[in-house]
Amino acid sequence: MAEYYAGKPDKISTAKPVSTAEKNAKELTVVALGDSLTRGTGDETGKGYVGDVIDEIKKKTKKPVRLLNLGINGQRSDQLRAQVGQIEVQRQIQKADIVLMTIGGNDLFRGGRAWQITAVTS
Known part of the structure; x- marks a missing residue:
């Protein structure tokens, strides 16, 4: 399984595009977007839920899977929005067979807002 992990949401990915030959080989491409859950932080294997999903896809489809994991520890929704605005990320999403996001x-x-709201209403 080929893997790619991005480091910052404001940097453009340098992942190689999926060629037509790879697509014809019936390889499935999965793009994972999101925060530390997507990245696999806290999991002893480092795969997290994305790795579990990939394992299930391989098991059920009997096809090779190419993973492009763009999960970033600490990422917020506004940062994800900026990340998916990048041309290279958009291109990878368009070529993906499956997109995972958390x-x-x-x-x-x-932001503390959830705690402030709880404190005011309690």
Whole structure:
């Protein structure tokens, strides 16, 4: 399984495009977007839920899978929006057979707004 991990949402990905030959080989391309859950942080294997999904796809389809994991630790939804605005990221998403995404946890816990609302209503 080929893997690519991005480091920052404001940087353009340098992942190689999927060629027609690769598509014809019935390889499935998966693009994963999101935060640390997507990245696999906290999982002993480093694969996280994305790795589990990839394993299931391989098992059920009997096809090779190419993973482009663009998950970024600490990423918020506004940063994901900026990331998917990048031309290279858009191109990779368009070529993907499957797109996985997890986002939102950092919006709740980093800004403090969820805690402030709870404190006011309690």
